[in-house]
Amino acid sequence: xxxxxxxxxxxxxxxxxxxxxxxxxxxxxxxxxxxxxxxxxxxxxxxxxxxxxxxxxxxxxxxxxxxxxxxxxxxxxxxxxxxxxxxxxxxxxxxxxxxxxxxxxxxxxxxxxxxxxxxxxxxxxxxxxxxxxxxxxxxxxxxxxxxxxxxxxxxxxxxxxxxxxxxxxxxxxxxxxxxxxxxxxxx
Numbered sequence: 001x002x003x004x005x006x007x008x009x010x011x012x013x014x015x016x017x018x019x020x021x022x023x024x025x026x027x028x029x030x031x032x033x034x035x036x037x038x039x040x041x042x043x044x045x046x047x048x049x050x051x052x053x054x055x056x057x058x059x060x061x062x063x064x065x066x067x068x069x070x071x072x073x074x075x076x077x078x079x080x081x082x083x084x085x086x087x088x089x090x091x092x093x094x095x096x097x098x099x100x101x102x103x104x105x106x107x108x109x110x111x112x113x114x115x116x117x118x119x120x121x122x123x124x125x126x127x128x129x130x131x132x133x134x135x136x137x138x139x140x141x142x143x144x145x146x147x148x149x150x151x152x153x154x155x156x157x158x159x160x161x162x163x164x165x166x167x168x169x170x171x172x173x174x175x176x177x178x179x180x181x182x183x184x185x186x187x
Contacts, residue, residue: 002028005076007084012042014082021179112145122163
């Protein structure tokens with residue numbers, strides 16, 4: 001059985017989608033969700049879905065080996081960042097080389113980098129009058145949103161679309177494609 005660990009910072013809709021997708025799977029399951037936000041809604045979702053949910057602080061994540069040791073004990077086949085906002089430490093990436101992926105709410109390399117997440121991305125897409133946007137699933141390296149691209153899916157941006165409209169389109173793409181791509185990577 002393949003083991004998935006998810007990192008999330010917020011509401012956890014992508015985490016919940018992945019947990020449910022793999023719930024009855026014969027070959028993979030989400031064994032744990034880790035968050036840098038002790039008040040994140042993702043922890044409530046974990047409780048409801050009976051999946052271990054733990055929060056940690058910046059020292060445990062990047063200044064000590066606490067989170068690394070949790071990961072070593074969990075032995076994940078894949079670490080999935082689903083709305084996780086902190087830069088991943090190089091020492092964890094080295095330990096889990098080519099096993100850490102992220103989903104970004106734009107077509108990288110556009111609208112990536114520090115500070116480009118969630119609503120900020122959608123607002124920039126609308127402000128720049130883009131005609132299309134989408135999602136990018138990519139490997140995580142030492143720089144924000146610069147790892148090798150695994151998959152992209154596109155959607156149109158209408159001239160009348162607000163950032164909220166774009167967010168809904170992106171959310172739909174994430175729900176549809178993210179679990180399938182995680183499954184493909186595990187196979």
